[in-house]
Amino acid sequence: MAHGSSGGTPFKNPVVRWVDSRLPIFSMMVKEYGQFPAPRNFNYFWNFGALAMIVLMVMIVTGLFLSMHYTAHVDYAFNSVERIMRDVNFGWLMRYIHANGASMFFVVVFIHIFRGLYYGSYKKPRELLWIFGVIILLLMMATAFMGYVLPWGQMSFWGATVITNLFSAIPLVGDEIVTWLWGGFSVDNPTLNRFFSLHFLLPFVIVGVVFLHVAALHITGSNNPKGIEPKGPQDTLPFHPYYTIKDMFGSGVFMIIFAMFVFFAPNYLGHADNYIPANPLVTPAHIVPEWYFLPFYAMLRAITFNIGIPFTGVTIIEAKLGGVITMFGSIIVLFFISWLDTSPVRSARYRPIYKWCMWLLVLAVVVLGYCGSQPAEGLLVVVAQICTFYYFLHFLVLMPLLGKLERPLPLPRSISEPVLREPGAGPLPAGATAKPMEKS
């Protein structure tokens, strides 16, 4: 890296030169964020990685200052958060940024994941990059779940109770695991303490995995909306200034939306019940998780039936365990899609059938989110079951099959070809279309 394309130390400042010849971090920054060749055809979907990085830093900074005022004890937690809101200078701002920042984080990351699915960024050679991404998603979910417990309101308490109880569905050792998670016989002070400790730790673990995620990206290079590899310098742009500027513009728009929530609708995404102190004797009439967990919560509740051997009455998987497996499975399946998808074409732009399946998947997840927000009754249960079925069908059946059955559209010969092509140049030769993208 040190003696890479920049050819020795190009810096004029003597201090920078001195440091760089001993530890080439400046050369590395120039190489990885200055010259790093990025495909020239990024669209705005490629902003969301940078946005996620920004929110992660915002969360760590606001969280750090919140933790200076927060008390992790069942008798004081709720009041310490109220004190942050009323008495601590700008405490309201830090808390509202942190609480809404969690929502923004998930919006950004969900769009980022959609981008990867739509444009095939999980395919060879970016499998490991994708896997790191799924690990980040899991860590984020754990972090956000435990953070939501900290204010110790009714939703904090009952959300924690319902989610930790999921583990009791594990055969044989389930109850022991739940007692271990709680450090007692119910969600109580030991639980709150360890959740605070882990909530503080996990974001830094996320930083570590993000580093690996970005390092892997800089080995393979970025994908792009066409899903074909750059053929040479005419297909790429140096990251700086072209994409630093584009990312700055995107983050400006993003900050405006973020600020709208923080300043004008700070509790819109939250639940009023969480301003009632936790009460282990009274369950709120309607427990719902934060919006970003709703699709997964709906899948949990969609499994209302035992799975067994037909006509014998033998149950293999109880409904409760089935729901838990389905919910966790919906994320775990993402680890394997690099291999489940058999199509050599990355971008859905050139996959006429898969494209529609992708939008159906989005629809299924949005509908699941709605189902998760409502009481699980009547027709909604059936709707949630259909959407859950489609979710798994998409990854486990359609992805492997479509790669074989679908006829992709002709791929452009290179990223710059459609732009640089002389006017009047004819369509591509037929033979070029069926080849995998690397050779096209």
Next chain:
Amino acid sequence: MADTTDSDGHTGTRRDFLYLATAATAGVGVLAFAWPLVDSMNPAADTLALATTNVDLTGVEAGQAITVMWRGKPVFVRHRTQGEITAAESADLSTLIDPEPDEARVINPDWLVVIGICTHLGCVPLGQRTTDERGEYGGYFCPCHGSVYDTSGRIRGGPAPRNLDVPEYSFTSETSIRIG
């Protein structure tokens, strides 16, 4: 140390042995260190010590119920009416999800003592107050995902897999019990 080749042509057997032995020792060491850390997350001695609760039952008339805390969990103590007892005792066991006769779940049929935690995902069911929604079987109804329990605390419908748990308890006199 040069590679040792024994008569069967295996190479480096001694070094391999040292590697394995070192790795195994380190592995045992890591596990031995990990266990105290993992076990420290289990309930502590003082948490375990808070394990009994005494309840005075005087003044709880038939049809009334009280909720007490035991190990941080609500325990439902319900003075059942004659009708509720009959309903609990006459239920057809073959129709139950988790079959258990009523007499196995109570010490004195007048008093139902169960842990007030839904066996689905841990919400507190409704039904302790006569004005609460009690579900089709007049026992308890869990608002979270709709589990229905009868007057013996047995699961009759909804996603919960088991009957409400009966804590360990004993009558210390006619009108008081000790839970735990």
